[in-house]
Amino acid sequence: MYLTDEQQAILNGEKGETMAKVMQTLVKYGEIFGATKMVSVTGKHNHLVTSFGLKALAPVYALMDQLIEAGAVSKQTFSVDPRPLDKNVPSNLLLDFIFKNFMYSKQDFYEGQLQKLGLMDKDAFTCTCYMEQVGNKPQKGDVLSWAESSAVVYANSVLGARCNRNSGIMDIMGSIVGFVPYFGLLTDEGRKATWLVEIKTTKKPEAQLLGSAIGMKVMEEVPFITGLSQWLGTELDDAACTYLKDMGAATASNGAVGLYHVENLTPEAKEQGAGLIAEGVKVYVIDDAELQRVYDSYPVIWKDREAKPKLCFMGCPHMSLQQLKDWTDKVEQGLKAAGSTKVVIPTVFTASPAVLKEFNATPYAQRLKATGVITSYICPLMYMNNPLAGKMPVITSSNKLRTYTTARYYTDDEILVQITKGGK
Amino acid sequence: MKTFQGRVITAGTVKAQALVSHGGLNTLASFQKALQFGDKKATCGDQNNPDLYGKQMAGKALCLPMTIGSTTGGLVLYCACSMHRQPACMLFSNPIDSLAAAGAVLADVWLEDVSMPVVDSLGEEFLHYVKDGMTVTIGENGVVTVE
Numbered sequence: 001m002y003l004t005d006e007q008q009a010i011l012n013g014e015k016g017e018t019m020a021k022v023m024q025t026l027v028k029y030g031e032i033f034g035a036t037k038m039v040s041v042t043g044k045h046n047h048l049v050t051s052f053g054l055k056a057l058a059p060v061y062a063l064m065d066q067l068i069e070a071g072a073v074s075k076q077t078f079s080v081d082p083r084p085l086d087k088n089v090p091s092n093l094l095l096d097f098i099f100k101n102f103m104y105s106k107q108d109f110y111e112g113q114l115q116k117l118g119l120m121d122k123d124a125f126t127c128t129c130y131m132e133q134v135g136n137k138p139q140k141g142d143v144l145s146w147a148e149s150s151a152v153v154y155a156n157s158v159l160g161a162r163c164n165r166n167s168g169i170m171d172i173m174g175s176i177v178g179f180v181p182y183f184g185l186l187t188d189e190g191r192k193a194t195w196l197v198e199i200k201t202t203k204k205p206e207a208q209l210l211g212s213a214i215g216m217k218v219m220e221e222v223p224f225i226t227g228l229s230q231w232l233g234t235e236l237d238d239a240a241c242t243y244l245k246d247m248g249a250a251t252a253s254n255g256a257v258g259l260y261h262v263e264n265l266t267p268e269a270k271e272q273g274a275g276l277i278a279e280g281v282k283v284y285v286i287d288d289a290e291l292q293r294v295y296d297s298y299p300v301i302w303k304d305r306e307a308k309p310k311l312c313f314m315g316c317p318h319m320s321l322q323q324l325k326d327w328t329d330k331v332e333q334g335l336k337a338a339g340s341t342k343v344v345i346p347t348v349f350t351a352s353p354a355v356l357k358e359f360n361a362t363p364y365a366q367r368l369k370a371t372g373v374i375t376s377y378i379c380p381l382m383y384m385n386n387p388l389a390g391k392m393p394v395i396t397s398s399n400k401l402r403t404y405t406t407a408r409y410y411t412d413d414e415i416l417v418q419i420t421k422g423g424k
Numbered sequence: 425m426k427t428f429q430g431r432v433i434t435a436g437t438v439k440a441q442a443l444v445s446h447g448g449l450n451t452l453a454s455f456q457k458a459l460q461f462g463d464k465k466a467t468c469g470d471q472n473n474p475d476l477y478g479k480q481m482a483g484k485a486l487c488l489p490m491t492i493g494s495t496t497g498g499l500v501l502y503c504a505c506s507m508h509r510q511p512a513c514m515l516f517s518n519p520i521d522s523l524a525a526a527g528a529v530l531a532d533v534w535l536e537d538v539s540m541p542v543v544d545s546l547g548e549e550f551l552h553y554v555k556d557g558m559t560v561t562i563g564e565n566g567v568v569t570v571e
Binding site for chain 2: 021024025028029032033049050054055056057058059060063103147148149152164165166167168169170171184215219220252253254255256299301385386387403404406
């Protein structure tokens with residue numbers, strides 16, 4: 001790999017042994033993918049995936065300490081994935097004990113490390129850092145060193161930024177030296193679509209199911225999706241962005257998609273159209289039956305399939321402001337139709353602290369509160385990842401949460417029935 | 425017995441029993457129990473992976489097409505290596521993906537006395553041929569023998 005004098009000097013140890021190891025890591029990583037050079041990180045802020053002070057990640061904290069002690073801290077400030085704990089979320093004494101004393105006992109310590117490494121602000125904890133309210137929205141063409149699969153696929157696809165699917169730790173290393181290896185989704189060639197996904201459904205596909213189907217089929221490749229603009233329109237308005245946020249997260253958790261193009265909608269597809277499609281493209285047709293097949297393939301791993309749900313999580317990835325407002329309307333209408341005033345299953349809507357702050361300043365917040373729905377900045381996935389919560393019958397319309405936990409997936413409409421009528 | 429030629433990602437020689445995933449390995453979903461709850465055998469916790477779910481991954485020759493899922497994947501592998509709960513080796517039929525590569529490189533550069541040889545690009549036939557329990561040997565220069 002060609003290195004500039006500055007990069008070579010870092011590798012040679014002129015900025016210390018730790019910085020040399022950081023550069024060595026990035027060079028080795030890039031060489032695996034045939035990177036011929038390093039390019040500057042141009043995004044204003046970074047985004048990290050590791051937000052949780054999980055006791056089990058002791059090796060990560062040791063490495064972070066090594067970086068801090070050597071002064072090898074980020075050149076950018078950064079946001080980070082959601083916090084794992086929130087006292088507003090229903091729990092019990094035993095769960096609280098496990099969270100605080102066993103699982104996330106390093107949370108305060110790790111947040112202290114993040115402060116030293118360059119955290120944007122004390123509430124910059126969300127998987128949807130690209131929301132306007134959060135303030136970490138890259139520009140088209142920005143080169144990023146982000147991790148968090150749902151944020152990376154959104155930044156690449158919807159915003160037109162350039163970022164590989166970096167792993168945790170690798171994310172901060174690129175930011176520390178200010179360079180990332182040039183390969184994959186950073187290159188024009190790597191952004192060409194090798195799958196043509198034709199949507200031929202009779203109604204607007206459920207975003208999470210569609211993303212899941214695409215992810216399972218194309219895995220790490222780049223799909224060019226046609227037939228969606230009839231449902232989403234041709235402008236990246238709030239509704240379209242929200243849909244793509246949820247669809248993209250599912251492509252990245254059930255597969256390894258880092259970039260998708262949507263015909264007539266996403267920025268590069270609008271500019272280049274079919275020119276983005278590589279030669280020898282493979283075709284995947286998605287119709288109603290295919291989506292049903294995917295839905296039916298989801299395993300239900302509750303001990304008792306007929307158990308009454310004890311908790312509902314919505315917002316993985318975190319909800320947008322408009323989503324919170326729309327769901328307030330939906331829940332109210334659902335309850336009215338059911339002749340009830342409160343949700344019948346404890347329900348948590350999650351969003352970033354910044355989005356929640358803005359939501360709480362609207363009349364919707366009191367209306368939602370009146371329905372019994374709780375709002376939180378938590379990461380539902382982090383809440384669910386323990387044996388006690390794992391045994392709890394939790395429902396969600398998040399395919400990502402379903403993939404990583406025992407939560408049971410229902411479509412948005414089904415969730416609404418569950419929480420307002422108890423599944424009747 | 426059959427031999428396959430791959431590309432060395434992380435050098436090393438090893439002989440171990442094969443554990444085969446025909447679908448992508450979701451690293452976070454697969455290893456999270458091992459990391460969080462002291463399971464030294466690294467029992468796979470990924471409900472969506474019928475090939476691996478409930479099986480011991482530590483010490484096995486993990487044969488797979490690629491890894492998928494959360495971008496914590498690389499650091500999860502790094503932690504598994506640091507805690508000595510890693511597979512004996514990882515053998516990819518496809519070119520390695522960015523998350524698995526990160527895990528392999530992080531362990532290689534930042535951890536001492538930890539070995540997890542990684543070979544990729546072994547080809548589709550490798551995954552068709554290798555079965556759970558077969559003996560897999562990584563030799564020099566990315567040659568993998570399955571018997």
